[in-house]
Amino acid sequence: MKLKWISFFSILFSIFALADQNATSAPVINSGDTSWMLMSTALVMLMTPIGLALFYGGMTRSKNLLNTYAMVFMAFSIAMIAWVVAGFSVAFGTMEGGLNNFMGGFGNVMLNGIKWDEFASVDLGQLYPKYVFVVFQGTFAAITVAIASGSAIERMKFSTWMIFVALWTVIVYAPIAHMVWGGGYLFNAGALDFAGGTVVHMNGGLAGLVIAVLVGKRAGYGKVAMKPMSVMLTALGAGLLWFGWYGFNAGSAFGANMIAGVAMLTTTIATAIATLTWVIVEQIVFKKPTLLGAASGAVAGLVAITPAAGFVGVGGALIIGVLGSVIAFFGVAVLKKKLGYDDSLDAFGVHFLAGLFGAIATGVLALNDKALLWSGPLKDADDRLGQIMVQLESVVIVGLYTLIGTIIVYFISSLLTGGGRVDAQTEEVGLDEAIHGEKVMNL
Numbered sequence: 001m002k003l004k005w006i007s008f009f010s011i012l013f014s015i016f017a018l019a020d021q022n023a024t025s026a027p028v029i030n031s032g033d034t035s036w037m038l039m040s041t042a043l044v045m046l047m048t049p050i051g052l053a054l055f056y057g058g059m060t061r062s063k064n065l066l067n068t069y070a071m072v073f074m075a076f077s078i079a080m081i082a083w084v085v086a087g088f089s090v091a092f093g094t095m096e097g098g099l100n101n102f103m104g105g106f107g108n109v110m111l112n113g114i115k116w117d118e119f120a121s122v123d124l125g126q127l128y129p130k131y132v133f134v135v136f137q138g139t140f141a142a143i144t145v146a147i148a149s150g151s152a153i154e155r156m157k158f159s160t161w162m163i164f165v166a167l168w169t170v171i172v173y174a175p176i177a178h179m180v181w182g183g184g185y186l187f188n189a190g191a192l193d194f195a196g197g198t199v200v201h202m203n204g205g206l207a208g209l210v211i212a213v214l215v216g217k218r219a220g221y222g223k224v225a226m227k228p229m230s231v232m233l234t235a236l237g238a239g240l241l242w243f244g245w246y247g248f249n250a251g252s253a254f255g256a257n258m259i260a261g262v263a264m265l266t267t268t269i270a271t272a273i274a275t276l277t278w279v280i281v282e283q284i285v286f287k288k289p290t291l292l293g294a295a296s297g298a299v300a301g302l303v304a305i306t307p308a309a310g311f312v313g314v315g316g317a318l319i320i321g322v323l324g325s326v327i328a329f330f331g332v333a334v335l336k337k338k339l340g341y342d343d344s345l346d347a348f349g350v351h352f353l354a355g356l357f358g359a360i361a362t363g364v365l366a367l368n369d370k371a372l373l374w375s376g377p378l379k380d381a382d383d384r385l386g387q388i389m390v391q392l393e394s395v396v397i398v399g400l401y402t403l404i405g406t407i408i409v410y411f412i413s414s415l416l417t418g419g420g421r422v423d424a425q426t427e428e429v430g431l432d433e434a435i436h437g438e439k440v441m442n443l
Contacts, residue, residue: 032255033255067153074165080141082166104182124254179397194310195248205347212343238296319365
C-alpha cells in the first residue's frame, strides 16, 4: 500500500514538474524558417550590387559604365550602414503618441536594445533571429535608393550621390517603411503591400525622377545617340534580378510556409507573362522584338507583382503581369518623350508606374481569403471598395512624402558638395575616367 502511494505522488510530481518546465521554457528557434530567411536575405542582397548594377550598367554608355556600377555598389554599402545606425529604428521602432503614425523613433539606434539571441517576433510565430530580420529589411532599403540612381547616371557627382544615399535612407525610406510595414498610419489603416510596391518601387522610382529633373538633362540629350554599351550585361542583370526576386517576394512571407509558395508562383507567372507582353507590344509598335525589351518587361512584371505576390492567385498574377508591362512600356516609350524628362535608365517608367499599378491592383485582385490577408477592410469586413480606397490613399501619401522628402535631401546633399552635377568637361570625358581614374577596358 505504501509503495502505491509513493508511486502516485511520484507520478503527480512528474506531471507538475513537466507542466512547470513547459510554462517557463524559452521559445525554440525554427531552423527551417531561419534557413529560408538567411537565404532570402542573401538573394535580395544579390539583387543590388550584382543584378541591378549589371542591369543598369549595360544600358549606360561605355565611358560611364564603371561609374554607374559604382553608384549602385556604393548605394548598397552606404544604405546598409545608415540602416543599422538609424534607419531600422525609424522604420521598426516605436514612438510615443501620434508621431508613431509616421516614424518609429530612435530607441534602437545602432540596434540598441536588440539582443543577439532575440527572435524577430515571438507573438507572430517568427522564431528566427531578429538580427536576420534587420539585415533582410536593410537589403530592401538599399535596393530602393539604388533604383533611384538609374535616373541620374552620367551627370551626377559621385560625392553628392553618396551623401544623398545616407540621408535619404533615414529621412525618406525609413518613415515610409514604418507607415506601411512598421505599425504606422497606413499599416493600421489596412494598406496591403506584400513586398514593396509602395515602399520600394514607387518610392525609388519617383525619387529617381525628382533627382533627374533637379540635376538636369544630360548634355546632348535628344540630339545625339546614347546607345547602351551592352544589352547582354543588361539581360544578365535582369536574369539575376528575377532569381533574387524570389528572396524579395517569397522571403516576405517571413518563413518557409504556404504563403511563400504562393508568392513564388505568382512572381514567376507575372514576370513570364510581362516579358512576353513587352516583346509583343514592341513587335506591334516598332516591328522589332528586342532583348532589351524582354529584360525591361521582366523587371516591369517583377515590380508590378511585388505588392500583390502573397495576396493573389494565378489569374490575378496574369492580369497584373500583362497590364503592368503595358503601363511600364507606355511610361518608357510614350510618357517620357511627351514630358521630355531625362530619366536615363527609366527608373520612373518601370519602377514607379508599375509599382503604382501593382499597389492599386492589389486592392482589386487580392483573394478574399482571411488566411492570406494580414489586415485591411477586405479581411475585416469583406469590403472590396474600402480596400481599394485604402490602397489609393497609400499611393498618394507615399508619393507626396517621397516627392517632398527627396527634394529636401537632394538640396542638402547638393549644398554640401558644391552642386550636384559634374562640370561639362567631366561629363564629356566620361565619369569613369574623370572621377574614378578607370576605364572599362585598358587596351
